[in-house]
Amino acid sequence: MSADNPAEIGHNKGEEVEWERWTKKRTFVRALEGTYGQMKDELFTQPRVYHSKDWAWKGGPQNFGKKIINPQAVKIAQSIECHLDVYAPGGYGQKHGHMNSAVFYVLKGKGHDVHDRKRHDWEAGDALIVENGCVHQHFSDDPDGECIVLIMKAKPLFLFMHMIFQKVAAYPPKTPTPGQENYLPPPEL
Helix, strand or coil, X not given: CCCCCHHHCHHHCCCCCCCHHHCCCCCCCCXXXXXXXXXXXXXXXXXXXXXXXXXXXXXXXXXXXXXEECXXXXXXXXXXXXXXXXXXXXXXXXXXXXXXXXXXXXXXXXXXXXXXXXXXXXXXXXXXEECCCCEEEEEECCXXXXXXXXXXXXXXXXXXXXXXXXXXXXXXXXXXXXXXXXXXXXXXX
16 A cells, blocks of 8 residues: 555545545644633634635536535534535435434435435435435436535544544546536535
8 A cells, every 4th residue: 555546545445536535635633732721712713604605616527515614624613514515417426434424404406315225305405314324325316407415514523533434435427417518516605
């Protein structure tokens, strides 16, 4: 195994690496250093509103995402993570599993998930729970409209407790959904 070849690192040994987020070094838990008073004062100076449009979309061509709140991006969040995902019309993301549970809130669109081989239909206004250890995948069922979802999870806390397992069972597609070759996620979001 070589640190020069990210496809050999971690649970997905030997598999083709698709997205930067699975290969780049990230901060999952920050060091808490300084006096209690310094840490407390710094916490109270941190913003309480984070604008999603301040982060760039990553991924594609069928599934795009942006992390909004996590230990790497903001100093106020040490145990939670929140990100937006967008699925192009008729698109889908990777099939994967992880130890942390997640809440998947649908802001726009309709689609379905497959959790441990069981289908769950959803639409705007619905919330789904992805349970710990569940192998799952998200699909947009609208051939003409995108799906936008907000995902909230305690992933940093799980990692801190050494509940690290996460595996991609099938990477997201490299090709756009037919008819959606020029799809890009909403720039205002």
